[in-house]
Amino acid sequence: MERIRACVVGATGYAGIEVCRLVLSHPALELTMVTDRKEAGTRLDAFYPSMAGACDLVLVQPEADAIAAAADVAFLAVPHTASLALTPALLERGVTVLDLSADYRLHDASVYEQWYATPHTSPELLSQTVYGLPELNRAGLAALAERRAQGEAVLVAVPGCYPTATALAAAPALSQGMATGDLVIADAISGVSGAGRGCNARTHFCHANESVEAYGVAKHRHTPEIEQTLSEVAGREMSVVFTPHLAPLTRGLLSTVYLEAAPGVTAADVQAAYERSYANEPLVTALPAGQMPATSSVFGTARAQVGVALDDRRRRTIIASCAIDNLGKGAAAQAVQCANAVLGLPETAGLLAPAPLV
Structure with missing residues (x-):
């Protein structure tokens, strides 16, 4: 199976490092880039010693051109409003985006602006975005999978x-x-x-x-x-x-x-x-x-x-x-579940491990 290259933006946050952990053990995804604005230049396993032996990547700045050169799909584990600055550029460069922030979850830009107290700078993307709660919106994710199979980069808004x-x-x-x-x-x-x-x-x-x-x-x-x-x-x-x-x-x-x-x-x-x-x-x-x-x-x-x-x-x-x-079904694992769906993979790939006993 050809590996699908993945970048995690905001890899040092709790949701971001959880995405990294899931991607590293995923049967079809390959973690090829991790980013963090403040920690660029630091190895991920120096920041999170639990990654030692599993990941030797160095954190870099989240720049759209570099991400597009290194990854097919990007998980944006960033604070609300931060995705607005990066998502449109990634889509333009052919990178499929799984956005874990709230920036594209609401259909109405005016509602977003009311609750998040900031202008929505890419409202044109809201009609193209699918809300990624698979159990309630599997048809929407399937439609994205068809668009991506035809060569289009797509955007999933991962629920809170x-x-x-x-x-x-x-x-x-x-x-x-x-x-x-x-x-x-x-x-x-x-x-x-x-x-x-x-x-x-x-x-x-x-x-x-x-x-x-x-x-x-x-x-x-x-x-x-x-x-x-x-x-x-x-x-x-x-x-x-x-x-x-x-x-x-x-x-x-x-x-x-x-x-x-x-x-x-x-x-x-x-x-x-x-x-x-x-x-x-x-x-x-x-x-x-x-x-x-x-x-x-x-x-x-x-x-x-x-x-x-x-x-x-x-x-x-x-x-x-x-x-x-x-951090699992509420963030990182749901993002991977959505990625599986839009990438044409089994929805549960890399996600079936049971809970720890203690």
């Missing part, structure tokens, strides 16, 4: 960790008529690595340890992304009340959603809907009735687990939880 878990928790109820109304309430808990490698007062060990804290209440930037996805799934405009929480975990994310149950729907109906939705999904498991997911069960993997229950009292409510690894 909170939107991924929230969408996987809510989608079966919305798509199969189990839920009514236009409101989804989502409470989500993330490990500290979700904030990135840079430390601040909230993510400092002394602050985060032995504490759980809500943040970004009523204003978190992932809210419009979640609303966009759930509206498409439901076929009607949905509103989301989203409250994220920070927990003293290194990695892991659990999102629990609450939806109004449709009249006459039973617990057995809801359970069957979730089992149908994920029966043929290799990386998402609908747990048996009575079981709920735990982040430890998906730690370090590309997998998601979903559990659901019906509170059948005066206000009948569907309660569904999804556990993912925020």
Whole structure:
């Protein structure tokens, strides 16, 4: 098999180094370039000693011409707004882009500008971009694969960790008529690595340890992304009340959603809907009735687990939880899953390792 050359932009961040780890063990991808603006000139294994013996690449500046000469596909594990400066140039040079930032996830540039407080400098690309949540948008990824097979460089907007878990928790109820109304309430808990490698007062060990804290209440930037996805799934405009929480975990994310149950729907109906939705999904498991997911069960993997229950009292409510690894299915592993899809590879290539036992 001819190897497909891959560059990881922002390789020293937590999501970036996780992409590197997955690419290094991938059966069809070859890691040929790693970049970092601040650490250029440093070997990756000097920055992350765990890479010793696996990768001897030196970090370089993220320049479009150099990336195009060295790679067929680029994973952009960069902060929001940074992708805007690089993605158009890479596409023009024939490099397929998997963007892990939020810069191309929202369909409407004005919504992006409202929530991210910066102009969107390439809104013309939004209509060409596919939102890369494979379990909900496999047809879109297949269309990109056809375009790439015809010689076109394509762009995938890899979803955020909170939107991924929230969408996987809510989608079966919305798509199969189990839920009514236009409101989804989502409470989500993330490990500290979700904030990135840079430390601040909230993510400092002394602050985060032995504490759980809500943040970004009523204003978190992932809210419009979640609303966009759930509206498409439901076929009607949905509103989301989203409250994220920070927990003293290194990695892991659990999102629990609450939806109004449709009249006459039973617990057995809801359970069957979730089992149908994920029966043929290799990386998402609908747990048996009575079981709920735990982040430890998906730690370090590309997998998601979903559990659901019906509170059948005066206000009948569907309660569904999804556990993912925020750096796995919530970032790097999902990016690789999307890359597999658009590159014409098996979707699970390089992603089937189980969670560590301890």
